[in-house]
Amino acid sequence: MEFTRPRGTRDFLFDEMEKRKEVEKVLRNTFENYAYREIKTPLFEDLKLFTTKSGEEIVDQLYNFKDKSDREITLRPEITAPVARLYLNELQKVAKPIKLYYFGSCFRYERPQKGRFRQFWQFGCELIGAKSPEGEGEVIALCNDSLNNLNLHSADIHINHLGIIRGLFKHFDISQETQRELMVVIDKGDKELLRNSLKGENPIIENDELNGILLKLIDIVGDKSVLSKIDELLSKYDETQDSLNEFKKLIDDLESFNVKNYTLNLGVARGLDYYTGIVFEVYIPELGAQKQVCGGGSYSLIKIFGGEEISSTGFAFGFDRLMNAIEELNDNNEIKSSVDIYVAPFSNETRSKSYEIAQTLRSEGIKTEIDLSRKKFKKLLNHANNLNVKYVVLVGEDELKNNQVTIKDMESGEQELVKLDEIIDYIKRNIYEY
Structure with missing residues (x-):
């Protein structure tokens, strides 16, 4: 009888584990240098935790089952929701801000392909209860330092503020359902698909003025000099101005935090309802179609789970994608001996x-x-x-x-x-x- 590992999983042998441990060590040291402390959550949680966060449609992507007491359980597909649950259970009375980080495996029932597995690892953090945008600035600085300490100097952090586009939606009185549908399209990063969704035969939004603004806005990508274009485009829409000013303040803070390798990208959406403000993604161009190695932003997830309204900012590295990038970009991959x-x-x-x-x-x-x-x-x-x-x-x-x-x-x-x-x-x- 032959036994093989389940589809979408991997075995890691000695040399690869040494590399992974070294990267883990660098990340731990960097996060702890910013005063973050490690937590652990269970590998499995109540199914309701994730359907409340992401909707019932996520069930098709999960390893879910009933336990012996007939409870609906799932292997965790990500760690942000478990952290929010942990906060509600254990940390509500702890002095703010709370800085925590995590490292662990997650599970999704998806078609395995290059850079995508059914068991994968995330290394991430959450900053709970800090003021915006300075808290967001420090979180992005932590992300930036982590990349530099791993010698991933070609990484580019693409940043947006979702409050800007949500301000437009408010001005034009766009329903939540329509907003959700459009944000999913924007998040795909396919500008031709977006154009067809707004200008095609059956547009998601039937408002030529808004559609024109959105297409111009999503096209804005560059350094801080593009802020003048954003100002010009949005000058008459009062509902966008508070978020735009926050965006500008964040850019100023990034200069103070010595973050230079960032790009303003009004097309970064993250595609999830609970993201409320700054969002960002990290791209390493050399990885091609699998170039995204990190995603994060500010969110209001704790309120969705019945807690108080509290600002939270976090991000997670796809640890496996990081390993691919290090293998691709670093010439010297010699493994130190595990024995002295x-x-x-x-x-x-x-x-x-x-x-x-x-x-x-x-x-x-x-x-x-x-x-x-x-x-x-x-x-x-x-x-x-x-x-x-x-x-x-x-x-x-x-x-x-x-x-x-x-x-x-x-x-x-x-x-x-x-x-x-x-x-x-x-x-x-x-x-x-x-």
Whole structure:
């Protein structure tokens, strides 16, 4: 009988896991440098949590089931809704703003394709209760620093303010249902589809003035110099001005936060009702059709779940897309050894002492491997080479009689006798540059 992994999932072997752990470490350090603290939520939640957020139509994309008590459960398709639920359950009385981040796997029942899997990982954050737009500015700065720290310097952050287009909808008295339908079309990023949806035989909105403005607005993409075009286009629509002023203030704040690689893109929509203000997406052009590696913005999700009206801003990296980008863009993908030292007993008589030496090294936080297969000397060194360790501790009978071992530099081939009680200092001095 042959067993294979389920469709849309992957196995990660040693080298790939080392790369993923290194990226995870960089992101954790960056987020914590901004005073974010990690939380974890369950892999499965009540189905109602996600249908309340995204509508009943999302069920077709979920791994949902009934448990033994006949409750409707689903594997989480994303982590924003669980964070909102966590806030309502545990954090409402905590002093604001609250900064939290998460890293975990999510599940969607979609057709697997390049860059899209049924099990995938998200690394993201939520800032709950900060003022706008300064809170949004810092969140975008965190996103920007994360990309820079991963050497993804070609990444471009595309930013919009949904309040601008919602102000137009308010001015022209467009129903919520029609707004929702049009935002989904805008979110697809297909300008020809949008044109057909507004100017075709059966337009979503039958208002030539609004349709003309929308098509011009969605076409505006560029640096902050395009703000003058937006001003000119929207000058007579009072309902858009507060959001436009917030947008301008955010751009000023980004300069203070030293964020430079951003683009104003009035076509970024995110396509979801609960996004209320600033929205942004991160594109890495070298990834082609899978160029989007991150999405986020300000939202009012907690209110949808019955909580208070509270401003929240967050984003999530598609961790797998990040890994693809790093593989694509970084020339040097050499993996650091997962082992610092290899302890090689010369004979059965030196094994017990070798185990003691290995445990002493490990107690000092030195990543240590030891021969457990009784290899011959030549094979010991070959194995050490395969592990890519810099030093091997050779434990021989003659050396032990003098309370010494031989430490071999695998790069230069040089060897040095070291006293047993000086091994730790020697390794820290030579490997860790203490």
